[in-house]
Amino acid sequence: MSDDPLPPSSPTPAPGRPTVRTAAVIPAAGRGVRLGPGAPKALRALGGTPMLVHAVRAMADSRAVSLVVVVAPPDGAGEVKSLLDAHPLPERTDVLVVPGGESRQESVKLGLDALPEGYDIVLVHDAARPLVPVDTVDAVIEAVRDGALAVVPALPLADTVKQVEPAAAPGEPEPVVATPDRSRLRAVQTPQGFDRATLVRAHETVTDDVTDDASMVEQLGLTVVTVPGHEEAFKVTRPLDLVLAEAVLARRRLNDGF
Secondary structure (H helix, E strand, O other): OOOOOOOOOOOOOOOOOOOOOEEEEEEOOOOOHHHOOOOOHHHOEEOOEEHHHHHHHHHHOOOOEEEEEEEEOOOOHHHHHHHHHOOOOOOOOEEEEEEOOOOHHHHHHHHHHOOOOOOOEEEEOOOOOOOOOHHHHHHHHHHHHOOOOEEEEEEEOOOOOOEEOOOOOOOOOOOEEEOOOHHHOEEEOOOEEEEHHHHHHHHHHOOOOOOOHHHHHHHOOOOOEEEEOOHHHOOOOOHHHHHHHHHHHHHHHHHHOO
16 A cells, blocks of 8 residues: 555545545546437536536545546547536546547556556546446445455346347347346446556456456456445436436435535
8 A cells, every 4th residue: 555645635544544545537438329429428418517527526526536537539638628627626636638549448548557656546437427426436445445456336136137149130039048146146337446456457467358347357366346336326328318317417406406
């Protein structure tokens, strides 16, 4: 762990607990084609504010997070920086914008490479999960502080899941080959939290195309643990998700003055 002092805005660690600093990496270089034509998904408006801004604020709402690295489209770092500069963010949290790569995995690696020394915990958060509550963010950080190398927020599945043989052509029926035990399955969300050295090692070692960073740590043979996720940390992927996100945001503003 780093012996560097925390910045003044960071929370004071509990007695006997080593001082650690947390940064968040938000890959936001994808176009989000499933939301239809228009701006990249992370720049779509939610309640009049780009989803990316909501996602950055969600990380910055945690007093433990003192740096957010936003990984922008390769040719759009200037646009993203201007967009973030135009929206108020907590003063205690620094924001750094870097250009991303062709894949999510490459973009996360570029975000990791941009992190200064002295950050021991790294969160990786989807820009398309703009409404994750701060309690979920803090739970992930706390689990890493307590010694976990990799932590994911997760929810039990509400639906029965079928394993199928993929169709030979789109639209053809798919034969069911198994019904996994739903009680042992979880739907995984972000932010995912990591010991920095472990995540760096995973990105240097694993070359397979993966859908999340925790699976890279799994491929190292290390343990990934879960903490309870939250139903409002859903991913905005399709137009109906955007409608739901607008409803959640409207309720928050009504009830909490969000």
